[in-house]
Amino acid sequence: MKEVKQDNINELEDVSKNDDGYRETGYDSIHKKKITNLDYIYSAIIGVLGGIISSLIPFSLLIKVWYPITGGTQLVSGHHVIWGVIVYGLTKKKENIILTMVTKGVLEFLLGDPWGILILFVNFIEGIFLSSGFYIMEILGEGETKLGWGIAGGIGNFFQAPFFWIINQRWYLHWSLWALAFIFAFISGVLITGLLGRAIKNTLIEAGVPTTY
Amino acid sequence: MKTRNFYMIVASVLIGLIIFWLLMIAFSQFNPFNDPNKITIDGNGTTKSITISISQLTSGKYEMVEDKIFHIKNSFDTESDITYSGISLWSILVEENLLVQSSSDLEFRFYARDGYSSPKFLNLSIIEAFPNLVILATKENGVPLTIEGPLRSVMDQSIMPEGEYSSQYSVQQLSLITINIA
Numbered sequence: 110m111k112e113v114k115q116d117n118i119n120e121l122e123d124v125s126k127n128d129d130g131y132r133e134t135g136y137d138s139i140h141k142k143k144i145t146n147l148d149y150i151y152s153a154i155i156g157v158l159g160g161i162i163s164s165l166i167p168f169s170l171l172i173k174v175w176y177p178i179t180g181g182t183q184l185v186s187g188h189h190v191i192w193g194v195i196v197y198g199l200t201k202k203k204e205n206i207i208l209t210m211v212t213k214g215v216l217e218f219l220l221g222d223p224w225g226i227l228i229l230f231v232n233f234i235e236g237i238f239l240s241s242g243f244y245i246m247e248i249l250g251e252g253e254t255k256l257g258w259g260i261a262g263g264i265g266n267f268f269q270a271p272f273f274w275i276i277n278q279r280w281y282l283h284w285s286l287w288a289l290a291f292i293f294a295f296i297s298g299v300l301i302t303g304l305l306g307r308a309i310k311n312t313l314i315e316a317g318v319p320t321t322y
Numbered sequence: 323m324k325t326r327n328f329y330m331i332v333a334s335v336l337i338g339l340i341i342f343w344l345l346m347i348a349f350s351q352f353n354p355f356n357d358p359n360k361i362t363i364d365g366n367g368t369t370k371s372i373t374i375s376i377s378q379l380t381s382g383k384y385e386m387v388e389d390k391i392f393h394i395k396n397s398f399d400t401e402s403d404i405t406y407s408g409i410s411l412w413s414i415l416v417e418e419n420l421l422v423q424s425s426s427d428l429e430f431r432f433y434a435r436d437g438y439s440s441p442k443f444l445n446l447s448i449i450e451a452f453p454n455l456v457i458l459a460t461k462e463n464g465v466p467l468t469i470e471g472p473l474r475s476v477m478d479q480s481i482m483p484e485g486e487y488s489s490q491y492s493v494q495q496l497s498l499i500t501i502n503i504a
Contacts (some may be wrong), residue, residue: 173469174451177354177495179436225400256330277490281441285347292341 147321148200152208159192160208160216178281179227180290187301190265193307194258194302198310201322203240210236213215227276231269239302241267255304262303263295270294352437354397356497361458361473365445367428368420374471380460385413387457389464395479395482396489406476408459411499412449423503425450432491440475440491444483446501450480458496462486470494 251257
């Protein structure tokens with residue numbers, strides 16, 4: 110799989126170098142840490158896609174039928190942050206995660222999210238948490254493993270659960286519902302954000318989507 | 323690698339056990355499998371505990387509120403106007419002669435099947451003063467409530483006490499209304 114990705118980059122670089130008439134583009138800075146135009150394009154496309162899908166598709170309906178207790182929708186909440194994982198997989202730049210999540214937040218705000226401008230802040234913080242998750246996993250030597258991506262996804266998706274439960278002042282609800290909601294948020298982050306995001310990233314690279322690292 | 327996998331299995335089993343026991347505790351506290359098509363009104367502020375089906379609620383016996391715009395506000399001060407249709411809660415209380423005292427001496431609270439409840443008891447005189455602004459909604463924007471219903475309590479923000487938000491009293495999957503002596 111890595112070979113496919115590398116071939117793809119090498120091919121683009123070869124074309125760029127061998128053809129004198131070929132105008133160099135952002136691929137010239139593929140191995141640099143500087144953000145390229147392609148990074149911005151990925152952030153814009155994936156952020157907009159995430160904003161539309163997160164706002165307009167009621168994924169929570171999938172779970173309400175099977176798990177009829179409040180807080181159960183956290184089991185599918187991981188899809189909100191999966192966009193940050195996909196863009197990280199294609200660019201390996203943590204600032205791109207934040208850029209993508211902010212783009213997604215703007216879309217959600219413009220599409221009339223019930224939380225208004227607050228949803229932009231929530232997306233920004235989720236991006237920070239996800240970036241931190243990947244940073245911690247790299248330090249622990251799990252930066253490229255499924256376990257590492259899963260836990261990074263869990264960390265990225267965890268923030269919103271206590272945030273919204275606290276801002277909703279749900280103190281009066283039973284403590285077991287609080288505990289379950291937070292655990293579900295983390296598990297959803299591991300499974301949907303981290304592992305599913307990693308699988309989607311791999312499929313995209315296999316399909317020929319160029320990476321920028 | 324073997325040690326790493328062992329730790330992963332141990333962590334997974336521990337999390338699984340914690341979730342299992344938390345679920346047992348949650349399911350012992352709430353009964354999410356109550357008949358969704360019925361609502362119960364009880365409490366020491368009522369003359370009797372009654373359970374009413376949706377077909378009875380919409381039979382014409384109680385006052386219906388059709389396509390009324392409710393102003394909803396959440397705890398982040400985001401506001402929206404939503405059109406609901408349903409049954410006036412006050413008309414049910416009066417028609418069934420449920421109250422043991424005057425409304426100003428009583429308080430009410432909404433409970434959902436999924437374990438959610440409105441934040442606290444509110445004085446029942448609010449409902450008497452504004453009978454058309456506290457309803458048991460069956461339709462939102464003309465569409466029958468399904469997953470969120472079939473009944474949902476709805477209160478207009480204009481009648482909420484200071485510091486209370488109508489969105490928190492807009493309880494989905496409504497199954498119980500408790501009326502107690504204040």
